[in-house]
Amino acid sequence: MPPGRSEELISRLEEICGREHVLTNQHELATYRSDGLLHLRETPLVAVLPGSAEEVQGVVRACYEAEVPWVARGSGTGLSGGALPVAEGVLIVLARLRRIVSVDLDDGRVLVEPGVTNLAVSRAVAPTHFYPPDPSSQIVCSIGGNVAENSGGAHCFKYGFTTNYVTGLEVVLSDGSLVELDRDAPGYDLLGAFVGSEGTLGVATKVWLRVVPAPESVRTLVAFFEDTGAAGDAVSGIVDAGIMPGAIEMMDRLSIEAAEQATGAGYRRDAGAALVVELDGPREECLYGLERLIDLCGQAGALDIRIAQTEAERELIWRTRKAAFAAMGRIAPAYYVQDGVIPRTRLSEVLRQIDALAAEHQLRVANVFHAGDGNLHPLICYDSAEEGEAERAEELSALILRACVDAGGSITGEHGVGVDKKAYMPSMFSEPDLDAFQRLRCAFDPPGLANPGKVMPTPRLCGEVPGPYRQHPLERAGVAERF
Amino acid sequence: MATAVQQAPRTHEEAAAALAAASAEGLSVRIVGGATKLGWGHVTDPAAIELHTSGLDRILEHNAGDLTAELEAGVRLAEAQRAFAEHGQMLALDPPLGGDPGATIGGIVATGDCGPLAHRYGGPRDLVVGARLALSDGTIAHSGGKVIKNVAGYDLAKLFVGSFGTLGLILSVNVRLHAMPAATTTALGSSGDCQALAAAALGLSSAPLELAALDVAWRGGQGGLLARCDGPQARRRGERAARLMADLGLERTEVTADDQGLWERQRAGQRSSSQALVRISTRPSTLASLLRAADACAGTVVGRAALGSIYVELDPDAVGRLREELPPGTVSTVLDAPPATRAELDPWGPAQRPAIELMRRVKMRFDATGTCNPGLFVDRI
Numbered sequence: 001m002p003p004g005r006s007e008e009l010i011s012r013l014e015e016i017c018g019r020e021h022v023l024t025n026q027h028e029l030a031t032y033r034s035d036g037l038l039h040l041r042e043t044p045l046v047a048v049l050p051g052s053a054e055e056v057q058g059v060v061r062a063c064y065e066a067e068v069p070w071v072a073r074g075s076g077t078g079l080s081g082g083a084l085p086v087a088e089g090v091l092i093v094l095a096r097l098r099r100i101v102s103v104d105l106d107d108g109r110v111l112v113e114p115g116v117t118n119l120a121v122s123r124a125v126a127p128t129h130f131y132p133p134d135p136s137s138q139i140v141c142s143i144g145g146n147v148a149e150n151s152g153g154a155h156c157f158k159y160g161f162t163t164n165y166v167t168g169l170e171v172v173l174s175d176g177s178l179v180e181l182d183r184d185a186p187g188y189d190l191l192g193a194f195v196g197s198e199g200t201l202g203v204a205t206k207v208w209l210r211v212v213p214a215p216e217s218v219r220t221l222v223a224f225f226e227d228t229g230a231a232g233d234a235v236s237g238i239v240d241a242g243i244m245p246g247a248i249e250m251m252d253r254l255s256i257e258a259a260e261q262a263t264g265a266g267y268r269r270d271a272g273a274a275l276v277v278e279l280d281g282p283r284e285e286c287l288y289g290l291e292r293l294i295d296l297c298g299q300a301g302a303l304d305i306r307i308a309q310t311e312a313e314r315e316l317i318w319r320t321r322k323a324a325f326a327a328m329g330r331i332a333p334a335y336y337v338q339d340g341v342i343p344r345t346r347l348s349e350v351l352r353q354i355d356a357l358a359a360e361h362q363l364r365v366a367n368v369f370h371a372g373d374g375n376l377h378p379l380i381c382y383d384s385a386e387e388g389e390a391e392r393a394e395e396l397s398a399l400i401l402r403a404c405v406d407a408g409g410s411i412t413g414e415h416g417v418g419v420d421k422k423a424y425m426p427s428m429f430s431e432p433d434l435d436a437f438q439r440l441r442c443a444f445d446p447p448g449l450a451n452p453g454k455v456m457p458t459p460r461l462c463g464e465v466p467g468p469y470r471q472h473p474l475e476r477a478g479v480a481e482r483f
Numbered sequence: 484m485a486t487a488v489q490q491a492p493r494t495h496e497e498a499a500a501a502l503a504a505a506s507a508e509g510l511s512v513r514i515v516g517g518a519t520k521l522g523w524g525h526v527t528d529p530a531a532i533e534l535h536t537s538g539l540d541r542i543l544e545h546n547a548g549d550l551t552a553e554l555e556a557g558v559r560l561a562e563a564q565r566a567f568a569e570h571g572q573m574l575a576l577d578p579p580l581g582g583d584p585g586a587t588i589g590g591i592v593a594t595g596d597c598g599p600l601a602h603r604y605g606g607p608r609d610l611v612v613g614a615r616l617a618l619s620d621g622t623i624a625h626s627g628g629k630v631i632k633n634v635a636g637y638d639l640a641k642l643f644v645g646s647f648g649t650l651g652l653i654l655s656v657n658v659r660l661h662a663m664p665a666a667t668t669t670a671l672g673s674s675g676d677c678q679a680l681a682a683a684a685l686g687l688s689s690a691p692l693e694l695a696a697l698d699v700a701w702r703g704g705q706g707g708l709l710a711r712c713d714g715p716q717a718r719r720r721g722e723r724a725a726r727l728m729a730d731l732g733l734e735r736t737e738v739t740a741d742d743q744g745l746w747e748r749q750r751a752g753q754r755s756s757s758q759a760l761v762r763i764s765t766r767p768s769t770l771a772s773l774l775r776a777a778d779a780c781a782g783t784v785v786g787r788a789a790l791g792s793i794y795v796e797l798d799p800d801a802v803g804r805l806r807e808e809l810p811p812g813t814v815s816t817v818l819d820a821p822p823a824t825r826a827e828l829d830p831w832g833p834a835q836r837p838a839i840e841l842m843r844r845v846k847m848r849f850d851a852t853g854t855c856n857p858g859l860f861v862d863r864i
Contacts (some may be wrong), residue, residue, distance in 0.1 A: 106767070106768040107766045108688075149634065150634050150638075152634075156632065160609065163638070163641070177837060178837075179841055180838060184764035184792075186831045186832065186834075186861045187831075187834070187838060187839065187842045187860070187864075188642055188845055189595075189645055189646075190642070190838065190841060190842065190845070192638055192644070193638060193639070193641055193642045195638070196637070213688075214691065215691055215693075216691035239548075239550065239662075242571070242663070244661075244662075281691070282692055282693055284716040285693070285714050285720070341628075341630045341632050343546060343549040343551070343629060344548070344549055374631075408629050408630070409633075410634075412633070413630075413634065414632065416634055417636070425635065429625075429626075430624075433625055433626065433636070436618070436622065436624035437636055437639070439849055440639065441637075443841065443844040443847070443848045444841070455636070
């Protein structure tokens with residue numbers, strides 16, 4: 001962009017948001033160069049922190065008039081580069097929009113601004129209610145980001161994803177117009193299309209969420225198995241028995257080792273797999289379910305089953321599970337976190353493939369797995385100081401995704417496509433599929449200013465709508481063909 | 484009146500080609516599944532072509548171990564449920580089926596129809612995880628996938644759920660299944676005070692009972708709540724629900740495991756063959772005022788007590804009055820009604836701007852020639 005025009009835009013943004021909320025020097029912008037996917041970095045022309053929906057609208061309209069692309073960013077915890085800035089573009093940071101506007105427990109509704117953190121929603125409605133989607137980053141990640149990514153978490157097998165809990169949105173479209181999308185209003189479910197669109201259809205400025213009654217009882221156990229195959233059998237047994245745990249998480253030998261080093265929870269290091277199962281719900285169902293769980297784990301050959309007797313013991317089980325990612329640092333200098341999905345019944349087969357691929361690439365892979373819904377998180381360990389290892393890790397990472405897709409799964413269960421996985425989109429979607437996606441994008445954002453370069457494997461422009469809209473053009477030609 | 488050309492493609496390619504041919508010739512297409520809800524939406528001019536999904540009637544996959552299935556649009560829900568039941572599974576979707584063989588999965592998804600189980604499981608938007616679609620330019624595209632957790636690409640299936648066939652033809656859907664409950668029990672309680680009934684509904688919905696369904700039935704100043712528990716301990720939970728109902732002031736509380744008929748009646752209340760049937764969506768806490776509004780119009784109510792989604796059957800001439808009686812911000816959609824009534828009033832109610840402009844842009848992108856079900860939908864899209 002010519003310097004004159006960018007200065008003009010910046011001064012307009014300063015008028016809208018106040019000079020102190022418009023960042024242009026390289027030092028300040030450094031914070032915003034990447035999201036949770038740290039190896040991708042880009043410096044935006046300017047980062048702006050609007051303080052209200054009206055200011056967001058003003059910023060987006062200014063971008064529209066200047067024909068400058070923009071990226072909305074929440075807390076920056078995303079793992080697919082979805083909030084990676086566009087060079088020469090505007091980064092709209094929503095961190096100042098963090099009001100919980102209203103809490104209405106009679107209707108089970110909460111109205112929040114997009115910068116509110118995920119955990120703050122559950123805290124606002126505790127102890128009687130909670131907000132189920134619980135990504136690992138829930139302490140810091142923002143609801144706006146959750147909406148963009150359709151975030152899941154450990155409890156989504158039973159409770160569903162962000163898309164099942166958003167009942168309304170106020171959205172600023174790329175032309176600066178404000179539109180309210182309501183799940184109950186007649187018409188197309190534009191809300192359903194918007195959630196999970198990774199910031200490419202607009203930016204949400206208000207979010208209505210549904211919260212649900214907190215479970216009366218929670219029982220958590222961890223069971224250890226010889227190998228992931230036996231643990232997988234236990235999961236099948238549980239699901240086939242019609243038991244719907246709040247969460248079922250599997251860790252393999254390497255992730256147990258890493259997590260154990262981090263928390264010293266006393267996990268069995270001789271075990272090839274650990275299964276964390278949490279039942280929640282009515283008291284009598286949990287009691288009954290717990291007995292069935294113990295039976296089913298036993299039948300699948302559990303080496304040891306530990307049931308949390310206190311809240312502290314439960315927390316330790318979860319802390320150990322959640323430590324698995326960070327703890328890999330103790331085992332390897334660097335690692336990729338992959339996010340793929342497989343039909344759960346293909347687990348053993350895909351894990352064997354991953355083992356074989358890892359051996360072939362002379363790398364170690366730890367597997368952490370949301371076992372109920374088949375969401376795999378292989379952690380690919382490597383040492384970039386070793387010649388060629390980073391490249392081998394990247395290649396292995398791609399082959400693992402390929403194995404997931406070949407098994408009938410997906411390239412991402414919760415981290416999103418962003419920049420990181422857009423090259424893999426053609427492995428799941430044909431050209432006509434991608435064209436159909438683009439139609440939606442063009443309806444919302446014809447100039448393509450909202451988070452360009454994300455999700456789609458290759459840049460696409462919106463053409464004119466082919467032909468004028470004709471409502472009932474049947475009579476002349478049609479009548480002759482009728483019988 | 485001219486008769487429409489009847490087409491029943493047997494493959495996805497044939498279906499897409501039929502749409503493309505109609506579009507090229509400027510002919511309108513009416514998509515027909517089980518023909519159980521053809522009267523919904525605006526009254527429109529007869530279409531040149533009726534495209535039936537009867538030839539797309541295969542259960543393409545039932546992955547019992549993964550609790551997923553892929554169904555072609557023309558599969559009757561009842562038939563799919565029988566197939567799933569053989570494996571102790573169900574699609575947690577229970578709208579009224581409109582007789583035998585009844586509604587197809589394509590029609591149910593296209594209209595976003597659901598029944599009492601929506602309380603726990605949501606509607607088609609929450610159970611459909613992928614879809615294959617045919618557009619009027621002949622494109623066949625899919626979104627989503629076979630697995631229940633998947634965030635790759637836009638969720639076009641949600642866009643097509645409840646779109647009344649105006650964006651294109653749903654060829655097949657991938658759905659998430661659930662295990663059939665080991666047992667079910669329903670607690671019942673009644674009241675002649677709509678305020679008390681509404682308060683009890685609120686109390687039950689915020690209790691940690693994990694109800695599978697929580698319905699209301701109301702007519703002429705008298706009604707009740709039905710709370711269904713499912714799972715191995717359904718009986719005990721049902722008894723707790725009944726005690727809670729009594730504590731909340733409901734009368735004649737009871738518990739029954741023989742509850743199929745009760746719920747069949749609730750479902751049946753979502754249709755009217757002789758009168759008008761209006762679906763109302765609003766905040767759950769306004770239930771009492773909805774019941775009062777229905778009373779004022781001599782309406783009969785069934786619906787989801789905790790979701791703010793209720794159905795009122797009433798004299799077609801009273802629909803306007805009902806709309807006036809409803810609290811502001813309430814959405815009311817006329818489903819069943821004689822054509823004269825539907826022609827007279829807007830079945831969808833006032834369109835909400837500016838969302839409607841965005842919807843028109845979506846329609847333009849997916850069905851630029853206006854081939855699919857023209858004029859039927861909101862704002863005559």
